[in-house]
Amino acid sequence: MARSAVAISLPRSEYRAVRKHLTDAGFEAISVKSAADVEKLLARRSDVDVAILDTESDFDGAMEKYGIFRRADRDIYILMVVPARSLGRIGLNRGVDPRDEYFTRPYSAESLRWRVEAVLIRAEQPARVPSFSPFVHVSDDRVGATRPGGQAADDPIPLHSGGSPAAESSFAAPSGPANHDLDLSRGRVAIVFNPKGGVGKTTISINLGAALQIRHGKRVLLVDCDTITGHIASSLGLERPQTLAHAWREDLEPGERAYESIEKIATLHSSGLSVLVMSESPLHTEVLEPLRVAEAVRGARSSYDWIILDMHPDYGRLNQALFAEADRIIVPVTPDIPAIRAAIQFREVATELQLRDRMAIVVNRANSGVATADLERVVDLPSLARVRSAGMLFVRAADEGRSAVEKFPTSKVVADLEALAERLLDGTSAGEDKPSEPARRGLAGSVRGFLGRRPAKAADSGADGGPG
Numbered sequence: 001m002a003r004s005a006v007a008i009s010l011p012r013s014e015y016r017a018v019r020k021h022l023t024d025a026g027f028e029a030i031s032v033k034s035a036a037d038v039e040k041l042l043a044r045r046s047d048v049d050v051a052i053l054d055t056e057s058d059f060d061g062a063m064e065k066y067g068i069f070r071r072a073d074r075d076i077y078i079l080m081v082v083p084a085r086s087l088g089r090i091g092l093n094r095g096v097d098p099r100d101e102y103f104t105r106p107y108s109a110e111s112l113r114w115r116v117e118a119v120l121i122r123a124e125q126p127a128r129v130p131s132f133s134p135f136v137h138v139s140d141d142r143v144g145a146t147r148p149g150g151q152a153a154d155d156p157i158p159l160h161s162g163g164s165p166a167a168e169s170s171f172a173a174p175s176g177p178a179n180h181d182l183d184l185s186r187g188r189v190a191i192v193f194n195p196k197g198g199v200g201k202t203t204i205s206i207n208l209g210a211a212l213q214i215r216h217g218k219r220v221l222l223v224d225c226d227t228i229t230g231h232i233a234s235s236l237g238l239e240r241p242q243t244l245a246h247a248w249r250e251d252l253e254p255g256e257r258a259y260e261s262i263e264k265i266a267t268l269h270s271s272g273l274s275v276l277v278m279s280e281s282p283l284h285t286e287v288l289e290p291l292r293v294a295e296a297v298r299g300a301r302s303s304y305d306w307i308i309l310d311m312h313p314d315y316g317r318l319n320q321a322l323f324a325e326a327d328r329i330i331v332p333v334t335p336d337i338p339a340i341r342a343a344i345q346f347r348e349v350a351t352e353l354q355l356r357d358r359m360a361i362v363v364n365r366a367n368s369g370v371a372t373a374d375l376e377r378v379v380d381l382p383s384l385a386r387v388r389s390a391g392m393l394f395v396r397a398a399d400e401g402r403s404a405v406e407k408f409p410t411s412k413v414v415a416d417l418e419a420l421a422e423r424l425l426d427g428t429s430a431g432e433d434k435p436s437e438p439a440r441r442g443l444a445g446s447v448r449g450f451l452g453r454r455p456a457k458a459a460d461s462g463a464d465g466g467p468g
Contacts, residue, residue: 004049006116007032007041009065010081011057017109018052025113035064042072050116054081056105070097077119079112081105114345118352121320187219187301190328190424193311193319196342197229199332200364203394204387205310206235207414208330210403211421213272218305220273221266223297225322226312227279227288233267237401238275241267244296245279248287262300271406274304290321297325313342315349323350328424329359330384333375335366343379360384362420385420388413 003026008015019029030048032038041048051069055062062080069076077099084104101119103112192205202224209222224232233241247265266274278293279285300307309326311319323329329350333343343361350356359381363372366386376383390404390413397407405414 003027004120005030005045005047007038007048007051007069009033009051009053009062011054014109018112021109021113022116025117027113027116032065034061035068038065038068042068042074046074048074048076049120050077050079052079052081052112052116056081056083075099077101079103079115079119081107111348114348115352117315118349121315121349121353187221187304187307188327189297189301189307189309189325190330191309191311191322191326192330192332193313193323193346194331194333194339194342195313195315195346196339197313199334199339199342200387201313201332202226202230202232202235202310204330204332204362204364204417204420205308206232207394207403207405207417208420208424209273209306209308210271210405211414211418212306212308212424214405215418216421216425219303221262221276221300221304221307222273223262223276223278223307223309225278225309225318227285227318228282228312230277230310230312232275232310233277235398235401236269236271236273236275236403238267238269238277240280241275241277243277243279244293245285245287261303262296263303270401271403273403288318290317293318294321294325297322323353323355326355326358329355330424331359331361331379331381332364333361333379334364335375340375340378343381347379347381356381362387365389366416384423385416387416387420 005028006022007030008018009032010018015029015031019031022029028047030041030045032041032051038051051065053062053065066078066080069078078097079101080103082102082104099119101115103115190208192201192208194201205222209220212218213220222232224230227245233239242265244262244265247260262276263274266276269275278288297307297309309322311322331343331346333339347356347359350359361375361379361381361383363375363383363386365388366372367388372383372386390411393404393408393411393413397404400407404411405417408414
């Protein structure tokens with residue numbers, strides 16, 4: 001299905017670069033050089049959802065185009081290049097449209113592409129109750145209610161960007177006045193996600209869940225949300241477990257919705273973990289409506305202390321709905337440029353979705369030569385833990401249908417995973433380790449050259465391999 005059209009009014013050289021990245025992502029990029037071009041475009045196209053305007057190079061022309069976009073009876077997001085000196089004063093203007101976004105030069109064409117992705121994702125994001133705490137979720141009594149204008153309460157509500165807060169050094173629950181919506185006795189949801197595959201999401205999900213269940217006595221539900229390449233069940237030796245899609249489809253009568261709860265569908269593993277697989281085949285997921293799945297996960301909070309969601313690496317509607325349920329978003333990052341780049345992209349999207357305060361990285365294959373502090377600075381997120389390379393241990397454990405926590409309880413990598421569980425429970429982040437000068441220079445050059453970001457540092461090189 002074709003994606004949105006993006007109207008672009010930028011200098012020729014910038015337009016070409018931005019157009020390439022948007023086209024590669026499936027968008028249609030359309031140049032608009034004048035107000036007349038905008039009028040003609042909106043008269044013949046109804047799929048223009050985003051416009052990019054340049055108020056720095058041509059303020060009057062950009063404002064004329066802006067007026068036409070806003071005059072149109074459409075929900076169009078407008079991204080505007082503004083002078084750096086003006087950026088800090090924009091928030092003082094009470095008339096600012098919440099659909100407007102601002103950025104300054106220099107910028108990268110790729111980062112602008114991800115900003116377009118972010119505003120469109122945000123436009124479809126399920127609502128969350130504003131609160132001082134990231135633990136609050138929309139209460140169940142929303143279902144069936146309506147908003148002004150007749151919009152159903154469980155329809156998606158756009159979330160508006162609140163800026164780009166600096167990464168926090170800790171995940172401690174914020175202090176503040178009591179909030180009657182806040183119920184810390186309910187189970188918490190931790191999402192394990194990176195838009196790049198192969199960084200160890202499934203291995204970390206399984207063993208984090210096992211550490212919480214076995215070592216800390218928590219009731220844990222482990223959910224394989226990857227309907228494409230998920231392999232939690234096979235890694236734990238569960239042959240053909242009942243899936244959420246099968247259970248809901250099996251009980252579904254024409255014109256009815258099945259409501260069998262997650263806790264009744266989940267399979268119990270020998271470790272005590274409850275395991276839920278969304279679907280055994282990507283061809284049979286039509287019953288997994290994103291908001292309905294999110295509602296079911298929310299309902300399972302009363303039965304578990306922790307719900308660990310192992311996600312497929314995409315920004316699809318199912319993942320969007322589940323992101324809104326997360327109390328913690330754990331981003332595994334391996335010390336290689338593609339994984340670092342993917343984490344930065346996700347951070348930018350999450351910032352736009354107001355999810356950043358729930359995010360932290362886990363440095364996977366951490367003895368590969370990069371210090372935790374360096375990755376924190378490059379990715380601009382706090383770290384929860386480091387997990388060293390131990391690929392064969394995980395393979396041997398999976399061969400027996402067990403977690404490494406069960407199979408190799410005294411190994412060093414299991415100690416790393418237990419530290420991750422402890423930090424998740426108490427809300428602290430990992431301590432910084434100090435890089436050595438030679439490797440600091442090596443990683444700094446690579447990351448600066450590839451990402452064009454702040455200087456990075458690195459630690460001594462080490463072994464390779466690790467959780468997959």
